[in-house]
Amino acid sequence: MTAPTEFLVGLIGEGITASLTPPMHEREGRHLGFDYEYRILDLLESGRAPEEVGAILAEAREQGFAALNVTHPCKQLVIPFLDELTPAAEHIGAVNLVLIESGRLIGHNTDWTGFRSALLTGLPDARRNRIVQFGSGGAGSATAYALLTLGVHRLAIVDVLPERAQALVNAYAPLFPDQEVCVSTTDSLHTDLATADGVVHATPTGMKEHPGLPVDVTALAATAWVADIVYRPIDTELLRAARSLGHEVLDGGRMAVGQAVDSIRLITGSEPDAIRMRTHFLELLGDGAASRVVAAWGRV
Template structure:
């Protein structure tokens, strides 16, 4: 890092097609910085995820200012950090490591990215009773965001019930005045029928995993639907929900939100989230822009 420049990286597996580098670089340059963002793909480097500590040290020695961290290193990186932001500690996951005076400081901008996405994209949405599908890394972030927003009852659904219960066990003590529980097949029908909104945080709907994660007709008409999937930006879930009259929030807003929050922490300068959103849709292609326009800006 120099007075006007930032060298930033992304550590993970299969990340060469990530949209994070171009988002960071363009916005960093809009902000007046010489901003260089590089991918450190474990597969291309022939490195094990267990090498994340060594990669941190190598990046520090090479002059990196920060590193984003993605699958499968968000938990593995924690033992190598000198300091951990309280939210990242609560979540047990880090997606951003700042390098300051040789020290590694861990943050998580996934949860803040989703939080800001929900507030900006569905500002009037009810948040009393929420059902969430998925309790992996992304689900951990969205659940934490929802609970910080004061959701009274959060029912978590997962194909692996023990994973949903583990997330409940992690968060319930942190939010004692709120009802955090693992939903069961017997409870799910009532949970969906009475939900103010549903958050989908599983791979279902990606190009490689087509389909619907749940029966959208089970929702009350006023319920909203948020998806974390953004390739495609207009998933089958969102298209179905919109057709049935539900307000929707696409996964691109979380992707942009976490990137914007990372840039703010790295540079100390406020990025332009709307400008980043427009660039993100441009990177996805014309179909994404058309889908966003068709949804009134909320796709």
């Protein structure tokens, strides 16, 4: 009997010891028939600075790693140490997956594809002509890129730092010249929300550590949908408020699973089972997350 193919994978970042990525990868890797090991490389645990990410990559290459996921605060810092970037990673300006192929370090971004697949599977019939997005940081860059690749006609970006939103507009407008990418200002926000087909929330607001309601859902048209990238809790205050008014919603767990699905595909060359991974992810969240999602939305 042939021994299973071995994959050694890691995650570089700060404060990531409780990440759900390792168990997601390892279980799905085993389902696919691989000897799959996933290690946490927490900068806080090792006492290393984010600027040492290049040295960490070099060490991982020497140790036989097949790939490394990258998260905060290294998604941009890692780029100068790579041999190649995919076009999407270059456009977004962030890398969350480094493949090690024949000694070369190849930077990918599966955050945008993860959100894209989340939207297509979670809200398959949603209109996407006019979208308002809250947040233009690292996650917002990925979700905006995904929206524009899906053909959104008008994407209005809101940020507490208008200059950051404008920088994202300046980066993407030339890439998508037939679509409108703009900053939603205080003066235009009410109209933008009232005429939006959907709203994407891509800031930390709503996380357990950052409670609050980032969007006034009462300003939305009755037919608008609401997507959140926050997944702890899986049923955020924003989603509960939107659902109570009859809006279709998309939870942040779908993006988290989507990026993991795409990462595993790139690492192994095999097709992960996205539904199986989604179910496992909800189990990992605990606190009856799977039951609560099914009760709220009628589906996993």
